[in-house]
Amino acid sequence: MTGLRLGPLLRYVDQDTATVWLETEGPCEAEVHCEGSTAGGAARTWQVAGHHYALVTVVGLEPGSETPYRVTLDGREVWPLAGSAHPPSTIRTLPPPEASPSGTEPLRIAFGSCRWAARPAGSRHDPVGPDALDALAQQALAGGPLPDVLLLLGDQVYADETSARVRAKLAERRDVEKPPWDQVADYEEYTELYYESWLDPEVRWLLSTVPSCMIFDDHDVIDDWNTSEAWQREMRATDWWRERILGGLTSYWVYQHLGNLSPAELAENPVFAAVRHAEDGTPALRAFAERADADPAAARWSYRRDFGRVRLLMVDTRAGRVLPEAERRMVDDEEMDWLHEQVLDGGPGAVDHLVLGSSLPWLLPPAVHGLETWNTALCSGARGARWLGFSEKLRQRADLEHWAAFPRSFHALTELIQRVAADQEAPASVSVLSGDVHHAYVTEPQFDDLKVSGGGRPARVTQLTCSPIHNSIPAVMRSGFRFGWSRIGRRLGQALIRHARVEELPFRWRRTGGPWFGNMLMTLTMHGRDATYVLDRASAATSAPDGTPRSGLERVFSGRLSGSEPGAGRGD
Structure with missing residues (x-):
């Protein structure tokens, strides 16, 4: 059986x-x-x-x-x-x-990123603490509310940071003293990561009863995945990378991507048809992964979901990058055109709320944004050849590869958001949801020239960043992120931009909440034209009726995105 x-x-x-x-x-x-x-x-x-x-x-x-x-x-x-x-x-x-908004329940979207199913073997990180996804399940099982949708914004599995249990499995198959060592090597080893991540009893029940939307980030394949052309060239020169990237893309397609698609999209998907109708779908799927890795335009990992009058667009910020320095973009032109079409489909008046899901933050602490912009300019030769080698090493070691490190794409995304926000029939809110950076914060752009034709009210634009679900961040990085938001940090970012001889940005953004640290989930709630959010941190302070410890969620912060002016927030 x-x-x-x-x-x-x-x-x-x-x-x-x-x-x-x-x-x-x-x-x-x-x-x-x-x-x-x-x-x-x-x-x-x-x-x-x-x-x-x-x-x-x-x-x-x-x-x-x-x-x-x-x-x-x-x-x-x-x-x-x-x-x-x-x-x-x-x-x-x-x-x-x-159904009218007054006659329906609110739509609750819980989101976060970066989840270790188990602490990596030999990890020198700070204590990890309880898993926020497990805490959400425990809270629901105790009678608490469930979100309507769960958005997992990257690093659902860690191919490059494996637990003792997974490493023991790898050692049964091959010599882990040889590349890729105790990291996963191929599709079969990826399956072990998903078993470890999704077999936890409470998390398994949660994923069986809450619809989920997923997108990958770098650790789903490897740290720094597609950081730069130099990085990609170095990886492709190894004798183990090809199986790693094929295993990463094929397993992501099976375990995560297919479930993001609607039945209508699945029915028209030629790869899904080929895999389903073959005795063994492996050759067809590997051929697709080969094409997707060689040419980002050969595959679209981004997707759209409509929840009534709430539109969600999940954007691939990893596999679709254009990496040659002179053409460097987070997403290629075809993907950006697709994003425009989906955002504007039916006109801005077609939705009450627009939600953009990106594994990487659009708006970083100003000091970090300035650093990434400066580094990208130096890598492209803005200050001469003597800076090139140093700048590329810094880019890879410091993970300087967010939207700010792709200025052309950063400006294109910003212009699209401004266009929607200033439309006469603008949605009530435009939210950018992101993760990756192992802390949470809320920030809002200040578009001084954002005016609605006809005198209407522009959409409220906010970025909500929540990470990690279950991971840690060294104390030195906590201090660095706090500094990045400070007045001195903002001035440093501006100085770096001037040194790079790059035009300063025509707008600023202010932090209205955070930074917060710990294992967390954020929930965005939309009802009619109203939108609010809450941030909950995992806590191990509760006990089950039989006295056994269990994790729970404690409220850290709440705010409103539409319907009133924002209030300032303070981190801890």
């Missing part, structure tokens, strides 16, 4: 349809049954590298409903797990399109 190896993960959900992802022990017919309803779905598994998967489309759901479901494989029930004390997994659909 075929068993359930991983999942189920509830991924895409709209008014009447959902997708459920799972991995099985062998080929079978996977079926999702909805309790008390005729809704459901079935799919035959498909195979990649000896592993078997199914992505089941569930149809016939009622708009605005919450429906418990169970999973069978070849007719045998495998979910809920036998003897599980967790509540039934449910599918909560969006309200009908015609």
